Every structure is written in C-alpha cells, then in structure tokens.
Amino acid sequence: MGTWYQQDTEEVLNILDTSAMDGLSDEIATNRLEQYGPNELEERGVKSPWLILWEQLTETMVVILIISAVISSILGDLKDAVAILAIVVINTLLGFRQEYQAEKAMAALKKLAVPVVKVRRGGHVLEISSRDLVPGDIVLLEAGNLVPADCRILESVNMRTQEAALTGESEPVSKSSQAQPGKSLPLAERYNMVYMGTLVTYGRGIGVVAETGMRTELGNIAELIQSAAQEPTPLQQRLNRLGKQLAWVALGLVILVFLLGVARGEELRLLFLTAISLAVAAVPEGLPAVVTISLALGARRMLRRQALIRKLPAVEALGSVTVICSDKTGTLTENRMTVTVIDLAEHRIDLSEEETRGYFSENLEPSHSETPGHQQLAYLNENPALTVMLAGSVLCNDAYLEYDENTSQRFHIVGDPTEGALMVAAARMGLRREALEAIMPRVAEAPFDSDRKRMTTLHELKSEQLEGWQETLLELLNLQPENLRLIAFTKGAMDGLLEVSDRVWVQNHIEPLDAGWRKRIEDANERLAMEGVRVLGVASRAVDDQPEGDDVFKLEQGLIFIGLVGMIDPARAEVKQAVQTCKMAGIRPIMITGDHPLTARYIARELEIDIENGVPTGNDLDRMSAQELEETVGKVSVFARVSPEHKLKIVQALQNRGQIAAMTGDGVNDAPALRQADIGVAMGITGTDVSKEASDMVLLDDNFATIVAAVEEGRVIYDNIRKFIKYTFTSNAGEIWVMILAPFLGMPLALLPLQILWINLVTDGLPGLALGIEKAERNTMRRPPYPPNENIFARGVGRDILFIGALMGLLSLGVGFWYWRMGHPTWQTMVFTTLTLSEMGYVLAIRSNRDSLFTIGVFSNWALIGAVILTTLLQIAVVYVPFLQSIFETMALPVRDLGIAMLLSTSLFIVVELQKQLMRRLSPK
Numbered sequence: 001m002g003t004w005y006q007q008d009t010e011e012v013l014n015i016l017d018t019s020a021m022d023g024l025s026d027e028i029a030t031n032r033l034e035q036y037g038p039n040e041l042e043e044r045g046v047k048s049p050w051l052i053l054w055e056q057l058t059e060t061m062v063v064i065l066i067i068s069a070v071i072s073s074i075l076g077d078l079k080d081a082v083a084i085l086a087i088v089v090i091n092t093l094l095g096f097r098q099e100y101q102a103e104k105a106m107a108a109l110k111k112l113a114v115p116v117v118k119v120r121r122g123g124h125v126l127e128i129s130s131r132d133l134v135p136g137d138i139v140l141l142e143a144g145n146l147v148p149a150d151c152r153i154l155e156s157v158n159m160r161t162q163e164a165a166l167t168g169e170s171e172p173v174s175k176s177s178q179a180q181p182g183k184s185l186p187l188a189e190r191y192n193m194v195y196m197g198t199l200v201t202y203g204r205g206i207g208v209v210a211e212t213g214m215r216t217e218l219g220n221i222a223e224l225i226q227s228a229a230q231e232p233t234p235l236q237q238r239l240n241r242l243g244k245q246l247a248w249v250a251l252g253l254v255i256l257v258f259l260l261g262v263a264r265g266e267e268l269r270l271l272f273l274t275a276i277s278l279a280v281a282a283v284p285e286g287l288p289a290v291v292t293i294s295l296a297l298g299a300r301r302m303l304r305r306q307a308l309i310r311k312l313p314a315v316e317a318l319g320s321v322t323v324i325c326s327d328k329t330g331t332l333t334e335n336r337m338t339v340t341v342i343d344l345a346e347h348r349i350d351l352s353e354e355e356t357r358g359y360f361s362e363n364l365e366p367s368h369s370e371t372p373g374h375q376q377l378a379y380l381n382e383n384p385a386l387t388v389m390l391a392g393s394v395l396c397n398d399a400y401l402e403y404d405e406n407t408s409q410r411f412h413i414v415g416d417p418t419e420g421a422l423m424v425a426a427a428r429m430g431l432r433r434e435a436l437e438a439i440m441p442r443v444a445e446a447p448f449d450s451d452r453k454r455m456t457t458l459h460e461l462k463s464e465q466l467e468g469w470q471e472t473l474l475e476l477l478n479l480q481p482e483n484l485r486l487i488a489f490t491k492g493a494m495d496g497l498l499e500v501s502d503r504v505w506v507q508n509h510i511e512p513l514d515a516g517w518r519k520r521i522e523d524a525n526e527r528l529a530m531e532g533v534r535v536l537g538v539a540s541r542a543v544d545d546q547p548e549g550d551d552v553f554k555l556e557q558g559l560i561f562i563g564l565v566g567m568i569d570p571a572r573a574e575v576k577q578a579v580q581t582c583k584m585a586g587i588r589p590i591m592i593t594g595d596h597p598l599t600a601r602y603i604a605r606e607l608e609i610d611i612e613n614g615v616p617t618g619n620d621l622d623r624m625s626a627q628e629l630e631e632t633v634g635k636v637s638v639f640a641r642v643s644p645e646h647k648l649k650i651v652q653a654l655q656n657r658g659q660i661a662a663m664t665g666d667g668v669n670d671a672p673a674l675r676q677a678d679i680g681v682a683m684g685i686t687g688t689d690v691s692k693e694a695s696d697m698v699l700l701d702d703n704f705a706t707i708v709a710a711v712e713e714g715r716v717i718y719d720n721i722r723k724f725i726k727y728t729f730t731s732n733a734g735e736i737w738v739m740i741l742a743p744f745l746g747m748p749l750a751l752l753p754l755q756i757l758w759i760n761l762v763t764d765g766l767p768g769l770a771l772g773i774e775k776a777e778r779n780t781m782r783r784p785p786y787p788p789n790e791n792i793f794a795r796g797v798g799r800d801i802l803f804i805g806a807l808m809g810l811l812s813l814g815v816g817f818w819y820w821r822m823g824h825p826t827w828q829t830m831v832f833t834t835l836t837l838s839e840m841g842y843v844l845a846i847r848s849n850r851d852s853l854f855t856i857g858v859f860s861n862w863a864l865i866g867a868v869i870l871t872t873l874l875q876i877a878v879v880y881v882p883f884l885q886s887i888f889e890t891m892a893l894p895v896r897d898l899g900i901a902m903l904l905s906t907s908l909f910i911v912v913e914l915q916k917q918l919m920r921r922l923s924p925k
C-alpha cells in the first residue's frame with residue numbers, strides 16, 4: 001500500500017491494528033513475524049555456489065590443465081588426460097569447499113552486524129534486532145539510527161533524515177507527523193514517512209512500521225542496488241600482481257625448457273607436458289585463495305575475541321597499525337557511571353557519605369516512587385536546589401530505568417550511561433520520570449551533540465498540578481504565578497554552560513553570575529575533574545512562548561545555573577595491561593575525549609598513557625597551523641575537550657606523518673573520522689548505526705583491549721600468510737631447480753608432469769593450509785609493526801625461498817643423479833619422494849620464524865601434524881600401490897631407499913632449525 005502518507009496517524013494505527021502507547025503484544029508480534037517473514041532484504045551480495053564453482057573452473061591453472069588434458073588425449077595419452085582431469089576435479093572441489101566456507105563465514109559476520117532497534121512492545125521499551133520488526137511495531141528513532149523499515153511518523157522532534165540512498169537528495173529532510181492527503185507524492189516529498197536504508201541525522205521521533213523486508217521501498221529497488229562486492233585487500237592485490245609477473249617468468253622457463261628439450265631431441269609429447277607442468281610449478285595459483293580463506297577465517301577468530309570485522313581488508317591492516325586513537329568513555333573506562341558528587345552553589349554533597357543517607361535511599365523499587373508526594377515535598381522544602389537539579393536531570397534526559405520483575409537485578413538502564421546515572425541518582429531520592437512528566441511534560445528539545453556538549457528540553461508547567469513545586473519554581477525563575485508557563489532545563493559540559501549562564505541560584509534566591517561566582521564554580525569543576533570525575537552542569541530558565549523548529553537552540557542563553565553533578569566511571573581493569581601490550585608492540589595508544597582535560601589526565605595516569613607532552617584541548621588544536629598540528633600529534637597522546645571534527649583532523653595529521661591509525665567513534669558525527677582512519681572502529685553497545693556503517697570493525701564489548709587483541713590476531717594472520725608463501729614458493733623453487741638442472745647433468749626429464757601437479761596440489765596444499773592456523777609467535781606483540789606495503793619477500797622470506805629452494809632441489813636431484821648413474825630404474829621415484837618428504841621436514845621447521853619446533857611444541861598444531869602424516873602416507877601410497885604406480889609412473893622403493901629419502905628430508909629440517917638457532921644467538925631477545 002503506497003498511501004500511508006496520505007492518511008492521518010489514527011487511521012494508520014487502526015489499519016496496522018496497533019497502539020502508539022503500548023505497541024504490539026509479544027504474541028501478535030510473533031504471529032506477524034511468521035506471517036511477514038524477517039525484516040531483511042534478500043541477499044544479493046553473497047556469491048552463489050555456482051559462481052564460486054565457475055570462478056574455480058576458470059582459474060588460469062585449471063584452464064591450462066584442462067587444455068593440456070585435451071591435448072594429451074589428442075596425442076593419444078588417455079591415461080594422463082584422465083589423471084589430469086581427476087586432479088582438476090579434486091582440486092576444484094577442495095578449492096570450492098574452502099571458498100564456500102569463507103563466503104559463509106563472511107555472510108555470518110554480516111548477519112551479526114544487523115542493527116538493533118528500540119521498540120515499544122507490550123507497553124515496554126525493548127531493544128530487538130531489526131530483523132524481527134513487523135508491521136505495526138512502534139519504533140523509537142533517534143539521531144544516529146539507520147531507519148530499520150518503512151515507517152509512518154507518529155511524532156517528530158526536529159527529526160531529520162538523510163535519504164540519499166533512495167532519492168539521491170543529500171540534504172537532510174525534516175520529518176513531521178502531519179498527514180499529506182490528496183494527490184500522490186514522490187518519495188522525496190513524503191515528509192511523514194521514513195524509509196529503510198535512510199539515516200536519522202538529527203533529532204528524535206517515533207514511527208509505526210508500515211512495511212518490512214522486501215516490501216519496503218528499498219526492497220522494491222533491491223535489484224538495482226548492487227551490494228558492494230568485496231574489494232581485494234592490498235595484500236591480495238599485491239599477490240595478484242606478483243602472480244601475473246610469475247606467469248611471465250613461467251612462460252620464459254617453459255620456452256627455455258622446450259628449446260633445450262628440442263635441442264636434445266626429446267619426445268615432443270613429453271616436452272609439451274613438461275613445459276605445462278613447469279608453468280604450473282612456477283605460478284602459485286592457490287595463493288590468492290589461501291589468502292582470502294586465511295583472512296576470512298581470521299575474521300572469525302577475531303569475532304571470538306569480540307571484534308566483528310565488517311570489511312575484510314581490516315584484518316590485514318590491523319596487523320600494521322601504529323597508533324590506536326580511542327575515546328575515553330566506555331572504551332578505556334567501564335561506562336558504568338555512578339553519580340558520586342552533587343555540588344550546588346552553596347554546598348557539596350558526597351553521595352557516598354553517611355550524612356546523606358536520609359535523602360538517598362538504596363531502595364529503587366518502583367513502588368517506592370509511586371507515592372512520592374509528601375517525602376518529595378519535604379525534600380523540596382529542605383533542599384530545593386538539590387531537588388530541582390535532580391528533577392531537571394531527569395526531565396532533560398532520554399534514558400529509561402526498566403524494571404525487570406523476574407531477574408535478580410531490579411532494573412537496568414536503557415540509553416546513554418551518563419544519562420542513566422542521573423536517572424539512578426534521582427530515583428534514589430524518589431524522583432521519577434513518570435511523576436515529573438505528569439506535571440511538566442516535554443514539549444520541545446535541542447538534542448545532545450558532542451560539538452555543543454549539552455542538551456536542552458522545554459517543559460510545559462501544568463500550574464494546577466504543581467503543588468509544592470510551584471513555590472520553588474517561582475523562586476528559581478523569579479516569576480509571578482501567572483507567568484509560570486514553560487521551563488527549560490539544560491545539562492552539559494561546564495565550560496560551555498557557564499558561557500551561556502548569567503545567573504546562579506543560591507539558597508532560595510537568584511544572584512548574578514559574577515566573577516566571584518564563576519571562580520567558585522570553576523574551582524569546584526576543576527577539583528572534581530582532577531579526581532577523575534566526569535562533570536555535568538545543570539541550568540534552567542523560564543520561557544514565555546514555545547519556539548518554532550530550530551529556535552529551541554536559542555533557549556540556550558541567559559540561563560540560571562543550578563549546580564554540578566559529578567560521576568565516576570572507573571578505568572577498565574584490563575585496559576592497563578592492553579596499554580602496556582601496545583607499547584611493547586610499538587603501537588602508541590592515544591586518548592581522545594570530550595571530557596575536561598583534568599578528568600582526561602586522571603584516567604590517562606591511571607592507565608599509564610603518556611601525559612608528559614601535555615594534554616591539548618580542541619581549542620588549542622584550532623589555533624595550530626597544519627605543521628604544528630602534525631608535530632603535536634607526533635608526540636601528544638591525550639586530547640581533551642575535542643569535538644568529532646578534531647578527531648578527523650587528528651587522524652589526517654597522523655596519516656600525514658605516515659602512521660597507520662585505528663580510530664574509535666560512536667556518534668553520528670564520528671563517521672567522517674572513522675572513514676578516514678585506516679581502521680575505523682565502532683562501538684557495538686553504545687555506538688550509533690551510522691558510526692557502525694562507517695566502520696571497518698565493531699567492538700562487541702566496546703573495549704579498548706579488544707582492539708589490541710584484534711591487532712594481535714591481525715599480526716598472526718599476516719605472519720601465517722607469509723609462512724604459507726615461504727612454504728609454497730620454496731617448494732616451487734625446488735621443483736624448478738630440478739627441472740632446469742637435470743638437462744645440464746645429461747639426465748632425462750627428472751620429474752613427470754603428474755608428479756609436479758601432485759607436489760603442487762597435495763604436498764603444498766594440505767600442510768600449507770594447516771600453517772594458516774599456526775598460533776601466535778612468542779614475540780608477536782613484542783616487535784614493532786611491519787610497514788603495510790613492505791615487500792612480501794622481505795625479512796628473509798625471499799632469501800629462504802632462494803637458498804632453501806636450491807637446497808631442496810639439489811638434494812632431490814643429487815640423490816636422483818646418483819641412482820641414475822648407478823643404473824637404478826627407481827631414480828625418478830627417488831627424486832619425487834625425496835622432494836615430497838623434504839617438504840614435510842621443511843614445513844615443520846618453519847612453523848615458527850624464530851623458535852625451535854621443540855620450544856613451540858611438536859604437537860601444538862594438530863592439523864599440521866595430521867597433514868604431514870596424511871601427505872606422507874599418500875606419498876607412500878603413490879609409490880607402492882600398483883594402480884597409482886601406473887598413473888604416476890613410480891616404482892616401489894626398497895625399504896632402504898625409502899629410508900634414505902626420509903633421512904635426506906630431515907636434513908632440511910635440521911638446516912632450518914640451525915639457521916633459526918644462529919639467528920636467536922645473533923639477535924637475542
């Protein structure tokens with residue numbers, strides 16, 4: 001039905017059979033979910049199994065193999081053709097299975113990234129997965145939300161949405177609940193509807209879900225929007241390029257071998273197949289796939305450590321991060337705020353202290369507040385400033401205390417922890433939202449943002465119900481009763497708040513906010529900040545007429561300052577360790593906070609984040625030139641009183657200095673900084689949908705330590721990919737040496753095509769994959785990060801490929817040459833077997849780059865042990881099973897010869913272990 005916008009809200013609610021106040025009952029919601037299905041678009045981004053299969057079959061190597069099979073059969077060699085095809089099939093199946101798994105792993109991650117929405121159901125506010133939304137659900141939307149379904153607006157408080165995804169219009173559009181009857185309107189002009197896939201950029205509102213899933217406007221055009229395919233990561237791109245270069249090298253080799261063979265008068269058929277296999281030997285075809293799989297499985301491992309990867313390249317970039325810029329609140333601290341101090345103009349109340357017991361009850365049961373009357377009025381008389389301030393903090397607040405009847409915890413906070421802390425403090429005095437809003441309903445608001453660092457709400461005063469409040473409010477606002485119409489409450493960061501205040505409420509009267517008072521309040525603020533306390537001020541004013549639209553912001557001036565609230569938010573215990581880990585790993589942790597510099601210093605000191613070089617504020621940054629800024633970010637590790645735009649500047653400056661920066665963020669305005677950062681990190685619990693959309697990684701537990709854990713995983717994955725590269729390339733090098741040198745020794749073809757294929761696919765593949773799950777090296781987090789664009793062959797990888805490859809080749813060819821000269825017909829089987837087995841020795845030795853196999857434990861990677869045993873058994877089968885003998889043209893080796901091949905293969909193990917020992921001695925830790 002495309003006419004929701006034409007009907008008024010009553011009708012819409014009727015048609016959808018729901019209630020704006022209570023929402024759907026759980027039962028009806030469950031039924032509707034069954035009827036309408038989950039609220040999601042059909043997946044278009046995921047590769048179909050057929051596409052994966054097709055891609056497998058069209059890989060260069062597979063094509064080469066298929067062509068060579070065809071040519072073999074034309075040349076009359078059916079046996080080879082069948083064997084090649086069999087290997088192709090097995091290889092394709094294996095590759096398919098792995099890639100399919102990788103795809104599924106990524107799809108599972110995407111599912112986890114589905115946003116949660118606040119809905120009213122059965123009279124309660126719940127947070128549910130947006131997949132579970134059904135028509136008729138009442139959703140609460142606020143700045144930072146992705147609109148989860150097509151909704152008709154029931155209430156809008158300055159709500160604006162960005163609808164570019166649907167209409168192409170990039171300016172945010174204001175929303176209202178007014179019906180637009182009459183003619184049909186294009187999407188962009190339906191001001192009372194919000195659509196799935198658009199963003200709430202400002203304000204707040206309530207909507208009723210009209211359409212879900214594929215029936216939404218976005219669903220209608222889902223065919224048109226091509227879900228962005230995964231871009232290859234930088235490493236993948238580099239490997240692809242390398243693969244192309246190697247293909248040329250292979251071509252050169254092929255021509256060389258071919259010419260040599262022709263000159264020696266070899267049989268054309270054999271030459272052809274040899275050339276093909278040599279090409280296959282040189283090109284590491286499996287590499288890109290292994291990298292993709294390693295990254296995807298790595299992403300899964302990161303998830304186990306609470307880091308949800310949204311973009312695959314992040315897995316890789318994480319390993320090379322050099323700075324981690326983190327918000328303070330919630331990431332470095334627990335975000336379990338507790339109000340500990342209230343500082344009124346004339347006195348300070350420490351909530352923990354004995355004497356306040358009279359005011360603050362531990363009893364937070366809702367029943368306690370149902371009969372607030374007398375007690376509250378007593379408080380009002382006794383301490384009007386305190387009562388009004390807490391009442392103001394409750395009214396100017398979007399958090400809820402939800403009471404759970406059947407859990408041991410009596411209530412939990414829904415919403416921002418800062419605001420929740422205020423709700424709890426007020427509840428302990430018996431002040432509750434329901435009771436207060438009954439006499440002072442909210443009529444307008446200027447929402448919190450991290451640039452202004454404050455929020456204001458406007459309330460109508462129902463004069464006939466005010467009772468005891470009336471007197472107090474008249475005093476506060478300095479008004480005659482007939483002028484008592486509207487009151488505004490503002491809460492926010494102190495420095496800004498004092499600038500827009502001009503009076504202060506002192507013991508039942510108002511005084512001008514003169515220099516003396518300012519100093520008194522600023523001192524109180526600093527004293528609290530120095531103790532690591534997060535401070536908010538509360539102020540108020542009378543208002544004559546209700547402002548229109550954005551004019552509410554103009555209410556934030558000429559305020560009457562009432563008092564300060566201080567809340568503590570302890571540093572997370574595990575972060576201190578994580579900060580140490582960062583430092584050892586050559587990564588600088590940087591704290592960026594909107595809080596007071598002194599609060600920032602306190603927490604930084606606690607976590608041992610550097611403050612030697614000062615704690616500049618956002619204002620300081622604004623005064624700096626680009627060059628000064630770059631110098632500052634080079635040495636300073638704590639920034640205070642910053643807004644989101646400063647975050648962007650800080651990342652850019654860091655990047656200009658060549659740093660690889662991870663940056664956390666949670667708000668709508670953090671999105672640009674998250675996009676700019678090399679790794680944008682969003683908060684899973686407190687983050688807005690918008691910030692999550694802009695991020696590369698989401699911290700499911702909002703914890704700084706999780707970023708560090710993800711960095712470690714990133715380094716391990718990169719290390720293991722490099723080990724795999726070393727392994728396959730060394731083996732390829734070995735084969736090439738054998739093939740190239742044999743003619744110079746006057747030997748016939750030393751390895752047959754099928755044998756090379758066998759080595760490349762089975763011998764390289766199985767243990768190679770098992771290398772991918774090798775655990776962290778001991779020094780993974782004790783070394784500086786590797787530069788991200790460092791050559792893959794750096795740090796000895798290239799050297800080992802050359803030398804160990806040569807050794808492997810010479811050893812195998814040497815023993816073959818010896819047997820050949822002695823006239824043993826098994827000489828070729830010896831070359832083949834020695835080469836295969838020496839790879840087994842090699843793979844065991846390169847499990848660690850530094851430590852010996854016996855230090856890391858022979859059995860600490862069972863998959864690898866299994867792969868080595870299996871590969872060895874398969875090799876023995878190829879040598880001894882008659883059927884396989886005829887395919888691979890092998891001969892049974894006498895036990896003694898098998899023993900010799902095994903002995904030779906251990907020499908590779910020994911050489912690499914000796915090399916590592918030498919290295920450990922030369923550069924001890």
Ligand code: ADP
Nearest residue numbers: 329448450453454455491492493535593594595
């Ligand atoms: P951070 O997340 O880095 O600690 P914020 O940007 O959240 O910093 O907060 C900066 C300041 O804004 C806080 O010190 C506090 O004074 C004020 N503030 C934070 N949350 C709210 C809120 N919900 N309403 C009003 N003011 C707030």
Ligand code: MG
Nearest residue numbers: 327329594666
């Ligand atoms: Mg914050």
